[in-house]
Amino acid sequence: MSKEELEEGYARCYRTLFSHGSIWRRRPRDWRAVVPYLGMSYLYKRSNLIWPLLIRHRLTARVWRPLVEWTRRRHVKFRARLEAREPAAVARSIRCENVVSAGV
Numbered sequence: 001m002s003k004e005e006l007e008e009g010y011a012r013c014y015r016t017l018f019s020h021g022s023i024w025r026r027r028p029r030d031w032r033a034v035v036p037y038l039g040m041s042y043l044y045k046r047s048n049l050i051w052p053l054l055i056r057h058r059l060t061a062r063v064w065r066p067l068v069e070w071t072r073r074r075h076v077k078f079r080a081r082l083e084a085r086e087p088a089a090v091a092r093s094i095r096c097e098n099v100v101s102a103g104v
């Protein structure tokens with residue numbers, strides 16, 4: 001495989017994986033998570049041309065932080081709800097009983 005073929009293959013994979021349709025198909029089922037997911041997906045993967053502008057004007061934190069914080073708060077609330085459930089209900093909700101570490 002030539003360097004050009006590898007570059008074109010990578011570009012094709014990137015375009016397919018981060019296409020509008022692909023991003024939409026991977027959206028969360030919980031409607032409350034859709035807005036932060038789309039914001040992060042589009043800002044991170046679809047807006048590569050915008051990043052240099054955000055970096056140059058020191059706006060990355062201002063744009064990125066609210067999306068990350070929104071997602072973090074949702075996760076903390078989810079964990080609190082999960083911990084509040086009785087242990088037997090939690091055990092029944094876990095599909096995989098044997099967890100194997102990936103070494104990470």
